[in-house]
Amino acid sequence: MNIYDIAKMSGVSIATVSRVVNGSPKVSEKTKARVLAIIDEYGYTPNAFAQGLGLNTMHTIGIMVPSISDMYMANAVFYLEQSLHERGYECILSCSGYQASQKESHLQMLLSKKTDALILVGSTYAGSDDKSHNTDYIKRTSEEVPVFLINGLMKSDNIYCTATHDRQAIFEATKGLIESGRKRILFMTDSKSYSAKQKKKGYHDALSSMGLTPDINMEVFIPNDVEIVRNKMSEFDVLNFDAIVASDDAMAIGALKYMLHSGKKVPDDVSIIGYNNSSLCICTTPELTSIDNHVETVCKNTVDRLLEVLQGDKTVSHRQIFDCDLVKRGTTDF
């Protein structure tokens, strides 16, 4: 039940519902009575709406992603936009790329559009340990409007973070592979972001906990692109690996394609696990086992907390972290 439902059931526009709950004189008594009756019937008080619909706000949320052509980002924007629109908010989208200077200029642009709050999707915005000064512009921005980070963690009074237990998820996936008899596990990553580092730590944790020694050669830095990975995989043949944990599905699929092409059996010769549980996973044969990081849950939780913050709630948690799930398919056998 949201402002659209109220408008629809009352047979009036959203703007009219807004006017009614804000006590505008521009609405006829008859219309006013009808809208208030619907609101009453469903147990809403006009004041609860009024706060969210106050004429002082632009009802606009800025969303920044590095790239909307990335499937995880596209899905995140889909869920964010849907949830926000249901609550009567419009979104301004900005795709910043991955360069620090561009990120800052895009964030300034979003702020200049009189946005009520900003949502930054992707751990790229949380910087990396060695360059934490790169995130100062986000902290400065949060002095003007609340900032919500998805998949990144930063500490500041007006910054709210939602993330997933990436380290734990990779730990469990890697441990599962080792318990099922795999000994030489290749780890693939395309990033040095906070989230990427957590994933690598999870991989190390699992090796250590199972008595295996991490080998730096088994940690491969490679772009998250099916074709690039497929074409580069032959370079890693000498590593004699029997399993792959990839930090994104596209990478895992590039590796899978190379394995199948070079006559290896998956999962018998090589087990493969991806990350994000994207729609790519079910395109391959065998289908890709992947870690589901619940983008829908993360985005909807972010929007819930964002609205609470905008309504003046001072008790909203600054940090919410969700568990991931391993979705087992044909590229693993445990």
Added chain:
Amino acid sequence: MNIYDIAKMSGVSIATVSRVVNGSPKVSEKTKARVLAIIDEYGYTPNAFAQGLGLNTMHTIGIMVPSISDMYMANAVFYLEQSLHERGYECILSCSGYQASQKESHLQMLLSKKTDALILVGSTYAGSDDKSHNTDYIKRTSEEVPVFLINGLMKSDNIYCTATHDRQAIFEATKGLIESGRKRILFMTDSKSYSAKQKKKGYHDALSSMGLTPDINMEVFIPNDVEIVRNKMSEFDVLNFDAIVASDDAMAIGALKYMLHSGKKVPDDVSIIGYNNSSLCICTTPELTSIDNHVETVCKNTVDRLLEVLQGDKTVSHRQIFDCDLVKRGTTDF
């Protein structure tokens, strides 16, 4: 070379460049001289900029898509946002869904954000022949700001359309299949939009031109979802088809997965062609032959014409239609 480059080379903000070319008195003579020197050096006249940077505009373009979780839409928004941002424009994104009433309310929202122009991505906005009154709200909107349609055609003074020769592309793909010996070709679609109808016409054209009689049973209406198609394909076994032309890649991949699962050889027993040439195509084994409708070209051309329209050019073409290309991969043998 754009406003960002001018700003960067002058060592000032974009806002300052804008002030200089608009003759604002709030800029020091020294800064003004520096910016104008850079502009001069690269052969720009301040007036050419001034028009695009006039303080009367919000420099904001509204983009409406039915769903950003669709890969074609996500890629289109990626290219649109990138091109617009390079020219100093910000984007407001709205995801309208496919319901007529929702589309209209989303379009009103975008308009209320003082957008300079609107871009509607997807043939769903062009309505279908039997319900053309559904597009009246778009024509009304175009009386206020120029409207750009991607993948849909509508005739109106202030509506500009960019599309691809979908009918011709499906005609050629289907003809290729028939020439290579295929006789019973299944056609799959998920839509009754303008673009979907053009595709179906192309399929009919090819059958007729090759002396085959269209069979209504061979035209399947099914959601564009890998898993749904895979699970429903057994219903069509009785049709005894030897090729599939699908109006989207996900459908084609669902069909491919069913074929492989049921022991059919692809392309020997059944050839398959998808549409959009999305990143899904190279995930499958064999990889999917698909029609590339050049989303990048279409989007960049739209932005070019949009800027010309905003700069007052009265000679901008209302309709620009691009050719598609068949990208042959492992699911076909011609």
